[in-house]
Amino acid sequence: MTYLRPSFRHPEQPINELGFTRKDYEGALSTLCAGCGHDSISAAIVQACFELSIAPHKVAKLSGIGCSSKTPTYFLGNSHGFNSVHGRMPSVATGANLANRDLIYVGVSGDGDSASIGMGQFTHAVRRNVNMMYVVENNGCYGLTKGQDSATADVGSASKKGEPNPFEAIDLASIALQLGASFVARSFSGDREQLVPLIKAAISHRGFAFIDVISPCVTFNNNPASTKGYEYVRDHLAATGTVDYVPFKQEISASYAEGESKAVTLHDGSVVQLRKADPELDLNSRRSALRLIKDYRAKEQILTGLLYMDEDSQDLHEIIGTSKTPLQALTEAELCPGQKVLDKLNDSLR
């Protein structure tokens, strides 16, 4: 038998507004270990982009190095892609976004790529509010180099052949909140009902949309002593609530009692509806989110779901007032208007 995916799909498979099927959003067959959580995240991205009817050529996938960063090959095979240096994806994404603000940027990184080697890069992309979705596929270990503890491994968690981790973990969601990310969520690769609407909301959000996705490493970190295995995560999972993503033009059918639910309208007219599981959560308050993350952690629970969003955030382009036309679409005459314009500008500064 050959490790190949047949080309046939379900004959009744749905078609989106662009006339595409989900197959049009698939990528190459994954070469990750069987059962890797990352593959579920890839599948969720495929599903979300299909449901959003995004034209594949309007998406740029960016990644660094690591198991997570291999995954852009396995989804959106008809989109643009850039596999950068280890930990340097945020800079490349920032540059690409500045050059062409019209594309949708999907950054995929891992706990090593973002919380270790690329930590400095990550923080600056967050504080600049680069308009992109930034997904960290977080398995708490360096799977590609045989499962050493990563910077996101919890204190006391042990991988398959490892000792309990003695160091404090970096919580990327909390850091993103502190540095000004305008959309922060956490999810679990094994919970596609939660993950797909979160990805849709993150893609539709204008500004830096961060999703920390716990994604078990079946090969090195899916043992009973690990806090990032399927079993542990399922047993300790809590959610801020249920997220529905309602695209623009579609009527909101569900109605919830005041206080239990919150509807947030995004800049493109679509609505993110959160049915709260914890009334304490204030979706517009960073402090609320940070406190809840800590509270649940103290109860040995992992709080997932949408944690924070600022639907009125200003992204990098708005903050620095760039041209509405993407830079890459400007002509040489527009980019270099000549000595006269320079002289005029210089005069204005005297």
Added chain:
Amino acid sequence: MKPTDVKDPEYFHRVVDCQYACPAHTPVPEYIRLIAAQRYTDAYMVNWESNVFPGVLGRTCDRPCEPACRRGRVEEEPVAICRLKRLAADNKADIQDRLPIIPKKKNGKRIALVGAGPASLTVARDLMPLGYNIDLFDEQPAGGGFMRSQIPAFRLPESVLNEEVDTILHMGVVSHFRHYVDSLKALLEQGDYDAVFVGSGAPMGRDLDISGREAADANIHIGINWLASVAFGHVQTVGRRVLVLGGGNTAMDCCRTARRLGGEDVRVVVRSPFEEMKASPWEKEDAQQEGIPIYDNHVPKAFLVEDGKLVGMRFEKVKAVYEDGKRQLIPTGEPPVDMACDDVLVAIGQQNAFPWIERDIGIEFDQWQLPVVDKDTFQSTLPNVFFGGDAAFGPENVITAVAHGHQAAISIDLFCRGESVTQRPPPGVTLVSQKMGIHEWSYDNQIEDDARYRVPHANLDQALSDRSLEVELGFDAETAFHEAQRCLNCDAQTVFTEKLCIECDACLDICPTSCLSFVVNDDEESTLRQKLRMPANNPDQAIYVSEDLATGRAMVKDENVCLHCGLCAERCPTAAWDMQQFYYSVSKAGEEVQP
């Protein structure tokens, strides 16, 4: 819904759609893989064990397997199963050393077979290796029954038929050809047989009793009799203008034969709409390709006779009207249609006829004068008389007759050993993992994406001028390989082990046809079917439901369009999914009945 019991062999049997649809339950994917591996003799023997006449069936089978083929639901057309079978028959080596050994020492039981068609020959094939003495009676000069008398040589060369009939006769069957059994009573009284099997077919063609029938008798022929006369060389010509009445496969054989005997203007006229004709679509197509028009919605009203000779026929035009699922043919009111002709072939159906069975010997007949026969044991109300083939329940086809023969042979053997005919041996079933190593499975899932390949035909002019020239040329080895690779290997079953599953979703993510779901089970199957990622909308196809898993959900698989690609098992980190080859062989005479 209750978890699926995959220990019940019928569950996975149903998943192998082709095998399940085949009356004889031939293990189709198994022999298709052998054909792809160019192991033609092995492929032939898999067939021979099951359907006895692979060469005949590879040309003439009604192919119930093909409409059932999963490939036809995944894309447009099924695998050309039938014609692949023919390739195996055409390319096999000598099979003599693979045939069952016939014991020299007989078991002392004597069996009579009435009729030498596929049902009787199958009974002989199953009972001869067990040591029975068998006498075979047929009125025709050679064996084969309607395979010989009604299937024209341009569809089934005589040499192919002879070879497969002779394989059985050479087992030591004592054949009595040109011997019409005219009294079952006499056969039973004088023959001293332990059991008699009646496989005499449905030998009476229906007539059309309308105005002018008697006067035009000389030029009106009953289709099946006429075909038999052609087969045995009694008829060699036909008129220039021929009308063939009827819409079944016999009508198609009649019209194509008439074209070869000098008919230039041959037309098929049928009462029903074209789409509802009983003939197989490919047979209609073949007739049309030979320049034979089909006039549908025409009801025959009269034979037109002038000077005591047939000159034509009159038809009334009708249209089909459907009410409560019943069809009625309503006259359109248009003027009648006259068609000139020299000969008419009537192929409007055939009936059973048992003038040779006395009604007072203990065999009960029903209101349609059909014998009362048990549908599982094929035993009549006279315990030592068994029926099979068309003689049992009316006209069917070769493969059904073979299936009857196998079952009747089991009954006869049980009966002769003094055991109950209702306690039958169970089917032989194996289910074996195909995993050999990492990324290694012992079957080829690299299926061909191509559309169904067409079988090449002989040049039309040549075919029409030679009655015995086979029209279909058969696949060459390379085309057959590609066609065989279209098979999805539906017998490579997806077997799920609940306790190993960690619900990582890897199988869901990889499944090309989205047939897997983890959902909370439901009491109602119909509700559960709608809860799946892709709703399971084909009620004829089972859903495979696991026990509840750790999260309280169950794994539910819709079998409908599973490609059996094995990717779920390939991507499963814990081997909760495994690809296991399912082999199902129908029980045979002589096998042990387990408690």
